Amino acid sequence: MADRGESIEVIQREMTVFARRARATAARMHPELSLVSFTLLSHLEDRQGCRATDLAAHYTLDKSTISRQVAALEKAGLVERRQDPADHRVHVLHLTERGVGVLAQVTDSRRIAFRERLAGWSGPDLERFAEYLLRYNAGASDEGP
Amino acid sequence: MADRGESIEVIQREMTVFARRARATAARMHPELSLVSFTLLSHLEDRQGCRATDLAAHYTLDKSTISRQVAALEKAGLVERRQDPADHRVHVLHLTERGVGVLAQVTDSRRIAFRERLAGWSGPDLERFAEYLLRYNAGASDEGP
DNA sequence: GCTAATGGTTGTACAGTACAACATGACGTA
DNA sequence: TACGTCATGTTGTACTGTACAACCATTAGC
Numbered sequence: 001m002a003d004r005g006e007s008i009e010v011i012q013r014e015m016t017v018f019a020r021r022a023r024a025t026a027a028r029m030h031p032e033l034s035l036v037s038f039t040l041l042s043h044l045e046d047r048q049g050c051r052a053t054d055l056a057a058h059y060t061l062d063k064s065t066i067s068r069q070v071a072a073l074e075k076a077g078l079v080e081r082r083q084d085p086a087d088h089r090v091h092v093l094h095l096t097e098r099g100v101g102v103l104a105q106v107t108d109s110r111r112i113a114f115r116e117r118l119a120g121w122s123g124p125d126l127e128r129f130a131e132y133l134l135r136y137n138a139g140a141s142d143e144g145p
Numbered sequence: 146m147a148d149r150g151e152s153i154e155v156i157q158r159e160m161t162v163f164a165r166r167a168r169a170t171a172a173r174m175h176p177e178l179s180l181v182s183f184t185l186l187s188h189l190e191d192r193q194g195c196r197a198t199d200l201a202a203h204y205t206l207d208k209s210t211i212s213r214q215v216a217a218l219e220k221a222g223l224v225e226r227r228q229d230p231a232d233h234r235v236h237v238l239h240l241t242e243r244g245v246g247v248l249a250q251v252t253d254s255r256r257i258a259f260r261e262r263l264a265g266w267s268g269p270d271l272e273r274f275a276e277y278l279l280r281y282n283a284g285a286s287d288e289g290p
Numbered sequence: 291g292c293t294a295a296t297g298g299t300t301g302t303a304c305a306g307t308a309c310a311a312c313a314t315g316a317c318g319t320a
Numbered sequence: 321t322a323c324g325t326c327a328t329g330t331t332g333t334a335c336t337g338t339a340c341a342a343c344c345a346t347t348a349g350c
Contacts (some may be wrong), residue, residue: 060169
């Protein structure tokens with residue numbers, strides 16, 4: 001039906017539409033935890049703690065940005081910084097107990113929202129959609145759209 | 146393979162990853178035309194001109210935001226505002242010749258980038274991916290993720 | 291004609307981000 | 321061992337995108 005170029009147009013446009021909305025939506029859903037903070041906390045949980053530099057590399061954000069984000073999260077009591085005894089330059093970041101709790105709660109309510117959002121979808125469609133997104137993002141090293 | 150919940154997790158996470166990157170990528174690709182500006186110009190071209198209020202409604206942005214964005218685009222010579230003779234409150238927005246040109250050029254280079262980005266994909270996969278995105282976004286009235 | 295709604299601008303504030311300058315600490319080599 | 325270089329992080333500064341609220345101008349409804 002659609003030719004290659006057409007599909008690409010659509011993907012481009014719809015990805016863009018999505019991007020434009022995501023941040024605002026996240027903010028509306030969770031005034032207490034922005035999309036950025038959420039992803040940082042997730043990563044921290046995933047890795048069971050890591051350095052600021054790792055976060056910066058993983059999300060291609062400037063280290064100053066991370067520094068301030070982390071400072072805010074620390075101030076909010078969601079994250080704590082432990083000096084690495086082996087290298088005194090390094091602060092290893094860990095979720096606090098409270099951080100774990102908040103993250104769990106937000107993750108949960110996000111999951112619920114997405115579940116509802118995707119309620120009309122068949123299992124195989126969901127699976128394929130997820131697959132495509134993974135594939136798309138996996139290919140997005142750092143310079144593609 | 147994956148159950149429903151798992152797929153939803155993935156979609157949620159990957160959409161988020163994408164969202165986090167899109168803006169920065171657009172900025173890197175086109176320092177002269179942000180993602181926001183780009184979408185506004187596209188809409189203007191699509192509609193062959195429209196009012197600021199229409200843009201605000203379509204993108205669920207505050208009218209003040211639109212006002213300033215449009216002001217910037219006007220200053221950059223990409224858009225012009227024509228007073229509606231029938232209703233003196235209204236400014237109808239139109240692309241200038243230069244606006245059309247810049248939009249075309251950016252659209253083009255975006256298309257090229259996406260084409261490259263999706264080079265390894267089969268036609269049917271592209272088609273289905275596009276379809277899913279459309280479906281997803283179409284359902285995203287205004288409160289879902 | 292007066293009141294309410296609509297379209298838009300301006301003041302203000304905030305988040306997220308980058309870049310550059312800097313401080314501190316670690317490490318390798320002469 | 322001391323010096324230069326690299327790595328980690330923080331701070332100063334500036335810009336974009338955004339919202340909300342107050343406001344002005346104009347139109348529409350009763």
